[in-house]
Amino acid sequence: MTPLARARHQLKAHPLALDASLAAGVLLCMLAGSFVDPHGEQSVSWSIRSPDPLSLLLMTFSAVALVFRRSASMTVLALTGAASVVESVTGDPRAPVAMSAVVALFTVAAATDRPTTVRAGLLTMTVLTGAAMLAGPLPWYAQENLGILAWTGIGATAGDAVRSRRAAVQAIRDRAERAERTREEEARRRVAEERLRIARDLHDVVAHHIALVNVQAGVAAHVMDKRPDQAKEALAHVREASRSALNELRATVGLLRQSGDPEAPTEPAPGLDRLDELVGTFRSAGLQVEVARPDHGAELPAAVGLAAYRVVQEALTNIQKHAGPAAKAEVSVVRVGPNIEVTVLDDGRPADEESPPAGGGHGLLGMRERVTALRGTLTTGPRHGGGFRVHAILPVRTRARTAAPRTAEDLV
Known part of the structure; x- marks a missing residue:
């Protein structure tokens, strides 16, 4: 000085x-x-x-x-x-x-x-x-x-x-x-959004496969002594579900690496083109699922297809966990005007019986966030006479900033 x-x-x-x-x-x-x-x-x-x-x-x-x-x-x-x-x-x-x-x-x-x-x-x-x-x-x-x-x-x-x-x-x-101050607030907001996004992606990726592993492991333990062949088949499903969970988890965690990492996954994000494969995993776990999709060959934007896939995946996972072993599920994917409507129904536990245990709800929250991000609407609730209903309306044409959300699957 x-x-x-x-x-x-x-x-x-x-x-x-x-x-x-x-x-x-x-x-x-x-x-x-x-x-x-x-x-x-x-x-x-x-x-x-x-x-x-x-x-x-x-x-x-x-x-x-x-x-x-x-x-x-x-x-x-x-x-x-x-x-x-x-x-x-x-x-x-x-x-x-x-x-x-x-x-x-x-x-x-x-x-x-x-x-x-x-x-x-x-x-x-x-x-x-x-x-x-x-x-x-x-x-x-x-x-x-x-x-x-x-x-x-x-x-x-x-x-x-x-x-x-x-x-x-x-x-x-x-x-x-x-x-x-605005930059600091924006940085904190982005950190919070990224944390919620990672939590939602991890839940969507892991919950489905872990639920299948849990069901198949229970089946294997139940029939191990009397029907060893069926137990081996259940264990094979456990192995397949765990492998799929590891692959998708690796794809999600790979995004946390530095950009340009040559080992980053490049598998495309799942969409409704893999709906049959998704339903097949639940059928192999013992859940009766019927699919109605008149426009099976229709092409959808990647963001819309991913959101619809995750809605179906989470809804069927909840049915597998909460609706009981004899539940039946119906999946409907219908194009209505400029929107696509995804409906998942089940005839499980009656509405007046005990609801799912408290502490859950992250899956429904994740579904709602995905649908809302695309300017869509999500309706969930018990059905009259028993069971549960999930109904999502997704606009096929989304805004430019929402057409390619920064989710784990979209970037791999």
Whole structure:
């Protein structure tokens, strides 16, 4: 830090000392000006006249008042203005006391707003100049009187310019702080969204296969002694489901690697073209599933196909876990106008029986988030007479920002 910058920093840290130094400088200038005779034979004469005691008292009083110009700017302006009026009326007007009023007016203009500056400046110029012109010993057109008018105007204008510059700098700082806070909030929001997305993707990928593993493992344990062939078949399904879970989990976790990783998975995201394969895994686990899909060959956007696939997957997984071993499921995928409607029904536990245990619901929440992200609607609830219904309406044409959501499957 340079000596000048260090001194400026110390003065800003001690404003009262700065004001005291300024007051001392103004007092010295007023004293020097009071000894000068601009109308003498020489250009400057120091010994021809000296200020009277009243002028010295007024100059000292107005200089001391400037020490408190920051804490009571309007009061200081009134005091220094009154001292200047007294000096203009009673003394030989050389305008040394008016210098303190100019400094006080500058402080008011720099510390207040523009309307206050205009009112204070006009009042100060009118009172000081009017008193000098009307009650002073010099003619009204004397240059000393015009000097008072000019210097008060300069003080008000300079103070307003300083205030405007400070306001502009503060506005720039405020905008920078708001931009920084906005960036931090946006970063936190993106982190939260990414955390929820990863949680939803992991749930969609793992829950389905783990539910199948659980069912097939239970079947194998039940028939191990009496029907070993059926137990081997169940264990084979367990092995296949676990392998699929590992593959999809590897695809999801691979996105957490650095971009450009050559080992990142490249398998395309699942869609309704793999619906038969999905239903087959549930049928192999013992769930009776019927599929109705009139437009089997219709092509859908990747985001829509993925959302529909996950809705069916999660709904069938919930049926497998909660609807009972004898439940039957119906899956319907129908194109209706600009939308595609996905409906999954089951005839499991009646509606008045015990509901699924508390603590679940992440699958339904994930389905709703996926459907809502595509501007669709999701309706879930128990059916009259027993069972459960999941109904999703997905627009086939989605907005550009939602047509390719940043999910794990979309990027692999």
